[in-house]
Amino acid sequence: MKYESQSVAKLYFIAAIGLFVGQILFGLILGLQYVMGDFLFPEIPFNVARMVHTNLLIVWLLFGFMGAAYFLVPEEAETELHSPFLAKLMFWVFLVAGALTIVGYLAVPYATLAELTGNKLLPTMGREFLEQPTITKIGIVIVALSFLYNIAFTILKGRKTVITLVLLLGLTGLALFFLFSFYNPDNLVKDKFYWWWVVHLWVEGVWELILGSILAFVLIKTTGVDREIIEKWLYVIIAMTLITGIIGTGHHYFWIGAPEYWLWWGSVFSALEPIPFFMMTVFAFNMVNKRRINHPNQPAVLWALGTAVMAFLGAGVWGFMHTLAPINYYTHGTQITAAHGHMAFYGAYAMIVMAIISYAMPLLRGRRVCNSAASQVVEMWSFWLMTISMVFITLFLTGAGILQVYLQRYSDDPMPFMVVQEKVAVFYWMRELAGLVFLIGLLLYIYSFFIGGEEKTLEQKV
Amino acid sequence: MSEVFTKSVARNIFYGGSVFFFLLFLALTYQTHEAWPERDNHENLTDQVRHGKLLWEVNNCIGCHTLLGEGAYFAPELGNVYQRYGNSTEAIKAFISSRPKEGVAGRRSMPQFNFNDEELEAIAQFLKYASEIDTNNWPPNIQG
Numbered sequence: 001m002k003y004e005s006q007s008v009a010k011l012y013f014i015a016a017i018g019l020f021v022g023q024i025l026f027g028l029i030l031g032l033q034y035v036m037g038d039f040l041f042p043e044i045p046f047n048v049a050r051m052v053h054t055n056l057l058i059v060w061l062l063f064g065f066m067g068a069a070y071f072l073v074p075e076e077a078e079t080e081l082h083s084p085f086l087a088k089l090m091f092w093v094f095l096v097a098g099a100l101t102i103v104g105y106l107a108v109p110y111a112t113l114a115e116l117t118g119n120k121l122l123p124t125m126g127r128e129f130l131e132q133p134t135i136t137k138i139g140i141v142i143v144a145l146s147f148l149y150n151i152a153f154t155i156l157k158g159r160k161t162v163i164t165l166v167l168l169l170g171l172t173g174l175a176l177f178f179l180f181s182f183y184n185p186d187n188l189v190k191d192k193f194y195w196w197w198v199v200h201l202w203v204e205g206v207w208e209l210i211l212g213s214i215l216a217f218v219l220i221k222t223t224g225v226d227r228e229i230i231e232k233w234l235y236v237i238i239a240m241t242l243i244t245g246i247i248g249t250g251h252h253y254f255w256i257g258a259p260e261y262w263l264w265w266g267s268v269f270s271a272l273e274p275i276p277f278f279m280m281t282v283f284a285f286n287m288v289n290k291r292r293i294n295h296p297n298q299p300a301v302l303w304a305l306g307t308a309v310m311a312f313l314g315a316g317v318w319g320f321m322h323t324l325a326p327i328n329y330y331t332h333g334t335q336i337t338a339a340h341g342h343m344a345f346y347g348a349y350a351m352i353v354m355a356i357i358s359y360a361m362p363l364l365r366g367r368r369v370c371n372s373a374a375s376q377v378v379e380m381w382s383f384w385l386m387t388i389s390m391v392f393i394t395l396f397l398t399g400a401g402i403l404q405v406y407l408q409r410y411s412d413d414p415m416p417f418m419v420v421q422e423k424v425a426v427f428y429w430m431r432e433l434a435g436l437v438f439l440i441g442l443l444l445y446i447y448s449f450f451i452g453g454e455e456k457t458l459e460q461k462v
Numbered sequence: 463m464s465e466v467f468t469k470s471v472a473r474n475i476f477y478g479g480s481v482f483f484f485l486l487f488l489a490l491t492y493q494t495h496e497a498w499p500e501r502d503n504h505e506n507l508t509d510q511v512r513h514g515k516l517l518w519e520v521n522n523c524i525g526c527h528t529l530l531g532e533g534a535y536f537a538p539e540l541g542n543v544y545q546r547y548g549n550s551t552e553a554i555k556a557f558i559s560s561r562p563k564e565g566v567a568g569r570r571s572m573p574q575f576n577f578n579d580e581e582l583e584a585i586a587q588f589l590k591y592a593s594e595i596d597t598n599n600w601p602p603n604i605q606g
Contacts, residue, residue: 033536033570034536036568037565037566037568037569037570037571038565038566038567038568038569038570038571041564041565041571041573042563042564042565042573042574045525045526045573046525046526046534046536046537046570047522047523047524047525047526047534047536048522048525050525050526050534050536051522051525110520110521110522110525111520111521111575114519114520115520119520123516123519123520125519125520125522126518126519126520126521126522126523126524127519127524128524128525128532128533128534131522131525162469162473184519186507186511186512186515187502187504187507188502188515188529188530188591188592188595189498189501189502189503189595190498190502192530192532193491193494228469231469232467232468232469232472235469235472235473235475235476236472236475236476238476239472239475239476239479239480242476242479242480242483242484243479243480243483246480246483246484246486246487247483247486247487247490249487250490252532253494254598254600255530255531255597255598255600255601256530256531256532256595256597257498257501257502257503257530257595257596257597258494258497258501259493259494259497259498259501260598261490262490262494263598265490329600329602330602332531332600332601333528333531333532333533333535333539334535335535337535338535408605408606409601409602409603409605410602414602414603414604414605415605416538416605417537417538417539417605417606418538418570421570
């Protein structure tokens with residue numbers, strides 16, 4: 001750690017990992033409810049558990065992004081953070097607001113929560129992923145703006161690099177597009193249309209800038225490749241991201257009441273969305289092959305390569321599979337969507353956060369470069385357990401989805417939804433088992449932080 | 463190649479491409495607004511339907527169901543439930559109000575929300591309104 005104020009990142013990373021555990025536990029509850037419909041009913045109905053599962057995901061990734069920014073911006077800008085105090089204060093504000101929201105979901109019926117938090121004054125609740133009470137949303141905006149202010153002023157007073165610039169653009173876009181969560185017109189078509197300005201323009205737009213910039217930072221640090229080369233790659237990748245991804249929003253406008261021409265715009269541009277992810281994979285492997293140092297933090301390199309590959313598979317390949325309008329006509333809103341969502345989020349966003357944590361955490365905890373060999377071995381085991389089980393979760397959901405599409409949508413004699421759900425139950429059971437393996441991987445990941453021992457040797461020239 | 467394709471060329475493609483395609487997106491959005499009156503069933507957007515949408519939201523129906531394919535995949539699609547229930551708002555109301563409080567042993571069940579008659583009617587009218595949006599002929603069949 002080169003700058004004292006980078007240490008605030010540690011708080012954010014610890015919170016991120018803690019909330020990640022919560023997300024997975026609720027994922028397991030959901031998986032079980034798919035096959036044992038009355039599990040925890042009526043105490044924790046499916047909709048509540050799902051809300052907790054997805055909201056925890058978003059919040060822990062945001063904690064991860066913020067931690068990443070607080071760690072890498074001072075180092076890139078070669079200066080202390082503008083205000084470490086503000087960073088710590090906002091950490092607690094965000095954590096308490098997040099925790100209260102989750103407690104609210106679990107403690108009272110959702111309608112009661114809406115009433116208690118004055119949803120009537122400005123109704124924004126009850127839309128997928130944006131279920132947070134309006135006051136929580138306002139809290140998120142305050143936290144995001146304070147965070148942006150802190151990061152922007154740090155960058156302004158220090159060295160400006162492409163990595164920090166792209167990160168700042170991504171984070172600004174994140175804050176800006178979140179404002180659309182406050183726009184909830186009565187007209188359902190408009191509601192859905194602009195809901196995607198948050199959801200799609202986040203995950204298939206500005207978040208990819210954040211992903212690219214964190215990945216570039218980790219690769220510079222762990223490979224020693226010339227910054228000029230890495231920065232050029234970064235520009236090309238994010239250029240392709242936005243060139244394909246902005247109009248690619250159209251693949252959500254096929255069946256929600258938007259005009260027919262979106263079938264073309266959405267299909268063509270979203271079919272190109274895998275390109276930046278493919279480039280990211282080529283980029284990551286190229287940089288590691290051209291490395292000038294053998295960095296002793298092997299898990300960090302593994303996560304960096306892993307995120308590139310899994311983002312390409314999950315977001316790129318699994319996205320492409322059902323993005324063309326004639327195919328999406330049958331697959332829209334089925335388990336195919338769930339399969340894609342799981343691998344894409346894990347590959348692109350969970351793994352990049354784990355990559356930066358893996359690189360930064362040993363430094364934040366006072367080690368010279370990395371963890372002991374024993375700790376690294378366990379962390380790499382956890383990488384493979386989580387990643388392979390996520391591949392299986394995705395494959396099982398895809399199996400369920402293909403059957404569902406055929407039985408419910410495509411065959412000559414379409415069956416009702418619930419009948420089909422029972423027919424594909426074996427896939428849900430297998431998904432639940434894979435989910436358990438994922439949890440074991442995650443616990444092993446946490447355990448790896450508590451393994452001490454001699455640090456591995458310092459970096460050497462290749 | 464690397465001499466011609468420099469970092470600043472890459473940077474310019476990024477800025478130029480992003481701005482161009484965002485402006486194109488805004489133009490398409492404007493065009494979409496122009497096209498909506500023909501498709502979005504706004505003429506049936508009554509106060510009752512508005513109330514129904516609010517109830518739909520504050521009870522987090524999207525947490526289990528899909529509506530026009532968006533939401534959770536735990537319970538049936540509701541964008542065409544009005545047609546599936548024989549074009550009957552009464553059938554929708556009867557289903558919602560008859561859910562057992564303690565669920566159904568071993569099976570998925572919708573919670574009992576204890577809606578009054580006015581609320582039930584509003585939700586049913588909201589689902590009827592949603593079912594009449596022009597969705598490019600989606601879903602493929604009555605099962606949703």
